[in-house]
Amino acid sequence: MEEGKTKIYHERQRLQFCLLHSLNNLFQGKDVFTKSDLNSIAEKLDVDDPNKGSWTPMSIVFKPHHNEITGNYDINVLIAALEQKSKTVVWHDRRNGASSIDLDGTDDRLMGIVLNVPVRKFSGLWRSRHWVTLKYIQGFWYNLDSDFAAPYAFKDTQEVREFLDGIITAGAEVLLVMNDKQ
Template sequence: MDEKPIYHEKQRLQFCLLHALNNLMQVTTCNFLCAIRDVVVKFNLFFVVKEKDSFRRAELDAIAEKLLADDPFRSQWTPLSLIFKPHHNVFTGNYDVNVLIAALESRRKRVVWHDRRNGASSINLAEESLLGIMLNIPVRRFGGVWSGRHWVSLRNINGVWYNLDSDLASPVSFEHQEEMREFLNNVIDQGGEILIILREKL
C-alpha cells in the first residue's frame, strides 16, 4: 500500500503557527467546508458539519479574539494595540503560545512545556501518546535587521521523525533519535522553547 505523502505548508507572512499546526496535524486543509466554517466562526453561528483537524486563519483569529475578551490589561491598550494585539497581529498573524494551546485543546490535544534545564534527553520520544513537538525559536531575517520568533513542528511519521519547518523547501528527516536530540539541545542553547504535544487518552 502506498504511503500518504507528508503534508507540508510553506511560510506566508507571520502565519508560522498556522502552518506549524497543520503540519503537526498532518491533515490537508479543506476548501469548501472550511470556507463555510470561517464564516461560521466569524459570526458565531451554529455549525453542524463535523470539525476537521486542520486549522484555518479565521479559527485562530477567533481564538485570539476570545482570549482578548478576558484580557485584564485591556484598559491600558494604546491605538497600536488594535493592530499589534497581545495574542496576534490582525494583518500578518504572529500568534502567541496562548493561541497554540487553545487551538490544540480544541482538538483534544494536551500541551506540556518542556523544562529546558533537563535538556532533550529527558523527552520520551517513544511515548505512546506523543503526537509531536512544537518549537518556538528566535529568528533573524532581512540580514539581521528584523528579529522575532518562529513556530516549528516536528512529528514522527511512519517511524521517522521529520522537521516540518514551514521555512524549509520540504520536510527534513532525522536519521535517528540521537540526531533529533542534538537538534533539540541546539534549539534550547539558542534560546528556543520546546512544547510536547500529547494526544488525550480516551
C-alpha cells in the same frame, strides 16, 4: 509520489502565519486550522482577559495575541487551539535537555513537538520568533518547518535529540503536544 513512500503534509510559510502552518503540519492536513480560526481564538482570549490593557489606535492591527494582518500568534493561541482538539501542551524544562523527552515512546501519548525558535534577519537588525513542528510519521521523525522547501527526515532519534539540544542552547522553547489519555 513513488510507491511505498510516505505522504507527508507540509504547509509552506506565508507572512507571519508560522503558527497556523505548524498546527496544520502537526495535524497533517490542510485547513485543520484556518487564519479565521486562529483570529477567533485570539479575539476570545483578548475579550476574556481580566487584565486587558487600554485601547489605542494601533490596537486595530497589533492585538495582544496576534497581528490582525500578518498573523504572528502567541503561545496562548497555540494552547487554546490545541485544547480545542483535546491535546495538552507540556512546556519542556530546558535544564533537562532533549534526553529527557521520550522520543521512542510506545504509548502514543506524544503527538508531536512544537518549537518556538529565535530568528534574526537583516544582519541581526530584525528579531522575532518562529513556530516549527517536529512529528513522528510512519517510523521517522520529521522537521516540518514551514520555511523549508520540503520536510526534513531525521535519520534517527539521536539526531532529533542533537537537533533539540542545539536549538535549546540557541534559546528555543520546546513544547510537547500530548494526546489526552483515553
